[in-house]
Amino acid sequence: MGELNPDEEKKILESAPKGTMTLLIIFGIAMLLGWMYMYFGMFLTHGPVN
Amino acid sequence: MATTTASMQENLSSARGQNSVNIGLANFWVALVFMTVAVILGVYQVAERSGFFPALESPTLYFASVSTHGVLMGFVLTTFFIMGFGYYAATTSLKMPIPGKGFAWFGFWLALIGTLIAAVPLLTGNASVLYTMYPPLAAHPAFYIGATMLVVGSWFWCIEMIWMMAKWKKAHPGEAVPLVHFGNTANAIMWLWTTIGVGSEALFQLIPWSLGILETIDVGLARTLFSWTLHAIVYFWLFPAYITLYTIMPKVIGGKLFSDEMGRIAFIMLLVFSVPIGFHHLYMDPFQEAGWKFVHMFGTFMVALPTLFTGFTVIASMEIAGRLRGGKGLFGWIGALPWKEPVMSAAGLSMLLLTFGGFGGMINASYSLNTMVHNTQWVTGHFHLIFGGTTVIMYFAAAYHMLPRMIGRKLHSASMAVTQLWLWFIGMLVLTLPWHAIGLLGQPRRISSAPYDDPLVEQWNIHEASMIVGGVILFISSCMLLWNLYKTHSASPEEQAMEYAEPIHPAPRVPHLLNSFAFWNVVIAIYLIASYGYPIAQFFLNQTFGATTWGV
Numbered sequence: 001m002g003e004l005n006p007d008e009e010k011k012i013l014e015s016a017p018k019g020t021m022t023l024l025i026i027f028g029i030a031m032l033l034g035w036m037y038m039y040f041g042m043f044l045t046h047g048p049v050n
Numbered sequence: 051m052a053t054t055t056a057s058m059q060e061n062l063s064s065a066r067g068q069n070s071v072n073i074g075l076a077n078f079w080v081a082l083v084f085m086t087v088a089v090i091l092g093v094y095q096v097a098e099r100s101g102f103f104p105a106l107e108s109p110t111l112y113f114a115s116v117s118t119h120g121v122l123m124g125f126v127l128t129t130f131f132i133m134g135f136g137y138y139a140a141t142t143s144l145k146m147p148i149p150g151k152g153f154a155w156f157g158f159w160l161a162l163i164g165t166l167i168a169a170v171p172l173l174t175g176n177a178s179v180l181y182t183m184y185p186p187l188a189a190h191p192a193f194y195i196g197a198t199m200l201v202v203g204s205w206f207w208c209i210e211m212i213w214m215m216a217k218w219k220k221a222h223p224g225e226a227v228p229l230v231h232f233g234n235t236a237n238a239i240m241w242l243w244t245t246i247g248v249g250s251e252a253l254f255q256l257i258p259w260s261l262g263i264l265e266t267i268d269v270g271l272a273r274t275l276f277s278w279t280l281h282a283i284v285y286f287w288l289f290p291a292y293i294t295l296y297t298i299m300p301k302v303i304g305g306k307l308f309s310d311e312m313g314r315i316a317f318i319m320l321l322v323f324s325v326p327i328g329f330h331h332l333y334m335d336p337f338q339e340a341g342w343k344f345v346h347m348f349g350t351f352m353v354a355l356p357t358l359f360t361g362f363t364v365i366a367s368m369e370i371a372g373r374l375r376g377g378k379g380l381f382g383w384i385g386a387l388p389w390k391e392p393v394m395s396a397a398g399l400s401m402l403l404l405t406f407g408g409f410g411g412m413i414n415a416s417y418s419l420n421t422m423v424h425n426t427q428w429v430t431g432h433f434h435l436i437f438g439g440t441t442v443i444m445y446f447a448a449a450y451h452m453l454p455r456m457i458g459r460k461l462h463s464a465s466m467a468v469t470q471l472w473l474w475f476i477g478m479l480v481l482t483l484p485w486h487a488i489g490l491l492g493q494p495r496r497i498s499s500a501p502y503d504d505p506l507v508e509q510w511n512i513h514e515a516s517m518i519v520g521g522v523i524l525f526i527s528s529c530m531l532l533w534n535l536y537k538t539h540s541a542s543p544e545e546q547a548m549e550y551a552e553p554i555h556p557a558p559r560v561p562h563l564l565n566s567f568a569f570w571n572v573v574i575a576i577y578l579i580a581s582y583g584y585p586i587a588q589f590f591l592n593q594t595f596g597a598t599t600w601g602v
Binding site: 003004009012013014017018021023034035 | 306358362365413416418419421422554
């Protein structure tokens, strides 16, 4: 952190958090797939209670 | 001149939070000691229900233990921790003393005495109502009276938070209230709204009923009133965790908060959306129509938004810090973060647990999918991940950060703290992931034993064994926490100021709606009337099956 000059620091502070957005998209897709698996794979295929 | 010097000294003292040290410490230690008792009971419970230790089997003892564990974790640890956190954060962020300190101490003692009164029937098996307020399960009146005193004691804290915000705003006209106190005040206001439901149930139904003043009780009305409180209480617990993530974590890791305004919006959304959504706890109840349940389901999904905002802002703040520390590439900043800092480790682990727990929450909230997991061990797994995982791990982080600053000492061992946090994370996953699986295999929640010779039940054995391991890991972790904090009291002196994260773009002034709660209280009132008005009124309007108001 100490090695950064003010311009570099400013550039980092003002840059878009691309890593965060990518992570959230990955988690979002995983959540959606997980929900679909639970609904279509487990709930709808469960059948009547015996 | 003398007045100015005295005023400056008072401000300096407030910056260190000295005015709130005693009440902060008292609240923290009450919370932590009761939490340890609850963890010990938790280990007993997983061992008892596993069926592997016949000598331990006792439904009476089990349900007394479950009830005590739930009350200590869900009501006592949380309430006292939140009060201690709030007082210390308020004095150090606003740089002003607690007004009416005797008032604050009265609230503390009322809550503590209430807890001790409730503990007597809990420990003697006279309040084995599974830490809920769901009649026809009936507890000894002392349980309801003690629990009510605990809640009323917490209202003193709520009033203090609102009082401090009003006083600060008067002294700083037009300025933005520091985010940390804005969050604490949002939580205090939300808690006041939240406890109207359970407070009405206790005051007008449960206490008179348990004392024999009322002969019968309207179960549907009681469950509806409890649902008013039941989900928002989770956000009451979560607020300090989110506040720590927004205002302490970015500072500790050498970065800045990505957006102060985003934090304010998230806190306001939590405040507005968390109370009028409680019917997702009543999806299977016949007392309410499906249409009302759908309205509450919609609100339940809306409350995911502030969590999404929080996830984005907190992770973006981590990314900034990681890049400032030399991290490159799309994910290189993750490795550059100071993972040996307890607050950083806790934040990362907490966010991961929130992801797992949040997924389970989506399933619970989905009206149809809920039928698959309703009243199964899945639900227990879900709320342990959100509360015992996401929330409590951030309480640990806040305690590791605040307690040394309160007493002017160095944390006994940062490495032990990080190990403890990882153990808690691992223990919580080992405990709760099998609960999700076993719930899908059909194990009901709230059972003390099962017929283990049944072929269906045989499938549960591996999961039962796993949860014992998880419980023991959590017990070891909580002992490490207590030891570390206890030893900190005799560690080497070190004066550290309590500082909060600066946003990338500091905003000395923010829009009025992001700096005040007056308008949002009106919105909550309208939303509550819309979502709970008729569902409650119907019990008075439709006297079905001869039932009369309040069960009289």
